[in-house]
Amino acid sequence: MTNYKELGLKVGLEIHIQLDTSHKLFCNCPTKLVEEAPEDKFVRELRPARSELGEVDEAALLEWKKGVKYLYHAPRPSSCLVEADEEPPHEINREALVTALAVAKALNMYIVDEIHVMRKIVIDGSNTSGFQRTSIIALDGYLYDGDKRIGIQTLCLEEDAARKLSQGKGFIEYKLDRLGIPLIEIATAPDINDPDEAERVAFKIGQLVRLTGKAKRGLGTIRQDLNVSIKGGEKIEIKGVQHLYLISKVVAYEALRQKTLLEIREELHKRGLKPEDLSYDFKDVTEIFRETKSKIIRRAVKSKNSGVYAVVLKGFKGLLGREVQPGRRFGTELADYARVWGGVGGIFHTDELPAYGITQEEVDKLYEVLNADKERDAIVLVADKRDKALKALEAVVRRAKMAFEGVPPETRAANPDGTTKYMRPRPGSARMYPETDIPPVLVNDELLSEAEKLVPEPFDKKMKRYVEEYGLSKDLAITVLNDLRLDLFEALVEKYRGRVSPTLIASTITNTLKMLKGEGVPIENIDDRHIDETIGLIARGEIAKEAIPEVLAYLARKPEASAEEAAKALGLTRISVDELEKIIDEAIKNNWEKIKQRPHKAFNIVMGTVMAKVRGKIDGKTVAKLVRDKLNSVLE
Numbered sequence: 001m002t003n004y005k006e007l008g009l010k011v012g013l014e015i016h017i018q019l020d021t022s023h024k025l026f027c028n029c030p031t032k033l034v035e036e037a038p039e040d041k042f043v044r045e046l047r048p049a050r051s052e053l054g055e056v057d058e059a060a061l062l063e064w065k066k067g068v069k070y071l072y073h074a075p076r077p078s079s080c081l082v083e084a085d086e087e088p089p090h091e092i093n094r095e096a097l098v099t100a101l102a103v104a105k106a107l108n109m110y111i112v113d114e115i116h117v118m119r120k121i122v123i124d125g126s127n128t129s130g131f132q133r134t135s136i137i138a139l140d141g142y143l144y145d146g147d148k149r150i151g152i153q154t155l156c157l158e159e160d161a162a163r164k165l166s167q168g169k170g171f172i173e174y175k176l177d178r179l180g181i182p183l184i185e186i187a188t189a190p191d192i193n194d195p196d197e198a199e200r201v202a203f204k205i206g207q208l209v210r211l212t213g214k215a216k217r218g219l220g221t222i223r224q225d226l227n228v229s230i231k232g233g234e235k236i237e238i239k240g241v242q243h244l245y246l247i248s249k250v251v252a253y254e255a256l257r258q259k260t261l262l263e264i265r266e267e268l269h270k271r272g273l274k275p276e277d278l279s280y281d282f283k284d285v286t287e288i289f290r291e292t293k294s295k296i297i298r299r300a301v302k303s304k305n306s307g308v309y310a311v312v313l314k315g316f317k318g319l320l321g322r323e324v325q326p327g328r329r330f331g332t333e334l335a336d337y338a339r340v341w342g343g344v345g346g347i348f349h350t351d352e353l354p355a356y357g358i359t360q361e362e363v364d365k366l367y368e369v370l371n372a373d374k375e376r377d378a379i380v381l382v383a384d385k386r387d388k389a390l391k392a393l394e395a396v397v398r399r400a401k402m403a404f405e406g407v408p409p410e411t412r413a414a415n416p417d418g419t420t421k422y423m424r425p426r427p428g429s430a431r432m433y434p435e436t437d438i439p440p441v442l443v444n445d446e447l448l449s450e451a452e453k454l455v456p457e458p459f460d461k462k463m464k465r466y467v468e469e470y471g472l473s474k475d476l477a478i479t480v481l482n483d484l485r486l487d488l489f490e491a492l493v494e495k496y497r498g499r500v501s502p503t504l505i506a507s508t509i510t511n512t513l514k515m516l517k518g519e520g521v522p523i524e525n526i527d528d529r530h531i532d533e534t535i536g537l538i539a540r541g542e543i544a545k546e547a548i549p550e551v552l553a554y555l556a557r558k559p560e561a562s563a564e565e566a567a568k569a570l571g572l573t574r575i576s577v578d579e580l581e582k583i584i585d586e587a588i589k590n591n592w593e594k595i596k597q598r599p600h601k602a603f604n605i606v607m608g609t610v611m612a613k614v615r616g617k618i619d620g621k622t623v624a625k626l627v628r629d630k631l632n633s634v635l636e
């Protein structure tokens with residue numbers, strides 16, 4: 001177990017949640033993503049004037065210099081001239097504003113008097129205008145995680161970016177349906193000190209926004225960025241964590257990465273090395289690989305203007321093979337820089353050679369030609385076009401020099417397995433400009449009292465209501481209060497009032513899904529519709545409650561099916577009491593010998609046989625009662 005306190009772990013969260021408002025933040029288009037729809041297409045080359053760039057980072061500038069073109073798909077049902085940046089934005093969406101104010105109140109924040117829309121420069125083409133519109137709604141609040149108070153720094157209301165469809169040589173394609181969907185962005189203070197706590201706080205914030213009834217649901221509607229540092233490390237920005245359950249892993253892996261990078265720094269000092277020992281001295285070593293068996297290298301050897309280029313990392317032997325995160329080595333960190341800055345596919349380094357078709361003989365030759373020390377030095381190779389390869393090697397040396405400082409300040413992207421990869425240097429705080437097309441909004445009493453209606457009921461009140469009004473056990477009430485689908489629970493209790501007990505709804509949403517997960521059922525496929533429809537079957541008496549797990553398991557594997565289809569396919573349609581009686585009579589007859597020998601076991605014997613046939617088709621209590629009655633009469 002890692003001691004995160006000793007490591008000095010600090011985590012801040014930045015959570016973005018899409019709002020399910022009737023229209024977008026600055027126009028009247030619906031907030032719906034569309035797959036197949038008539039669309040217009042247009043190409044732009046965003047190149048804002050230099051002076052407007054502010055502190056835009058170098059990697060982005062590099063993109064521009066390459067002359068990337070942006071191809072926009074504008075689906076007609078979900079975009080208009082505002083998304084195309086042909087028409088000024090309309091005034092800010094009031095429904096979104098009221099929701100943001102409600103969340104700010106629930107987070108005990110200080111609400112600003114006047115809301116100003118600002119422009120934040122974006123450089124990747126994800127907004128047709130070249131900037132994202134954002135506005136600060138509230139500051140300086142808090143929430144509690146157990147007894148611990150977690151600061152909330154800011155709550156902003158902003159427009160979502162366009163959806164990236166694909167990226168190719170010199171172009172990026174975007175779809176404009178997502179552009180302009182309102183997002184609430186909540187940033188916590190770096191008050192979080194362990195990975196599980198980070199996940200809990202993110203969860204609480206997500207749940208709170210959902211309880212306003214105005215949050216969108218499903219994959220991609222909530223995105224988390226994390227700021228993670230340890231003592232002696234650096235604040236690292238991690239972008240795009242898509243699942244709540246990945247947060248603790250991402251934090252733990254980042255803490256591990258920083259710890260390992262600090263250990264590598266120690267090792268470099270111990271070896272008596274200095275950054276000046278590394279030189280930008282690149283050699284063309286193509287000749288060594290004329291007859292190589294490595295496919296990638298052979299391709300480079302044979303193409304025009306391409307070759308194999310190498311650099312010596314003096315004293316680095318063994319460090320490139322050092323694991324910094326599961327499955328990622330220090331060499332992988334160098335390779336990330338080579339990819340981003342040189343646009344190459346990757347690097348080879350001697351800590352992992354011979355391999356990939358590169359022989360020991362070729363490695364020996366490398367050391368000889370480069371005049372390097374086999375016991376002490378590492379060599380990095382790039383096989384590609386000369387100009388790309390040299391840029392890549394330059395980035396590799398630059399990154400290797402940073403190892404003497406420990407953890408370089410970076411923006412990283414989350415991988416699906418919880419590890420992260422380098423995206424770009426960490427930018428300075430983005431410069432903002434006032435959006436002159438949109439007048440400021442005064443936060444008046446009318447707005448605030450509208451917001452008040454959306455503020456979620458405090459949890460202690462909910463708890464009391466669930467136990468006293470709904471008859472939930474205290475344990476179940478706590479479980480459902482800690483479930484992300486709490487809003488669904490409340491909606492279904494309302495919808496099926498008087499027909500399905502709140503206890504059954506709560507335990508379906510929490511315990512049943514948890515049990516199915518334990519059985520390996522892909523419950524991430526189960527959405528609100530599936531649960532709603534399944535509870536609907538119960539309400540109409542079409543299935544017994546024992547059938548719920550089976551129906552949901554079926555739907556998890558075939559998410560496009562309806563609950564009704566699932567019940568039919570599983571043969572779970574209810575049977576009548578008459579039919580049940582027949583099945584019980586038959587079971588008694590077939591087991592008569594056993595029953596006579598062991599009458600005290602009769603109930604178990606018959607019940608087992610009958611339930612095997614009727615499970616899910618009729619309520620278990622009804623079966624038990626009837627079996628007992630029948631046995632009593634025949635045994636007398």
Ligand SMILES: [Zn+2]
Pocket residue numbers: 024027028029078079080081082083
């Ligand atoms: Zn629009």
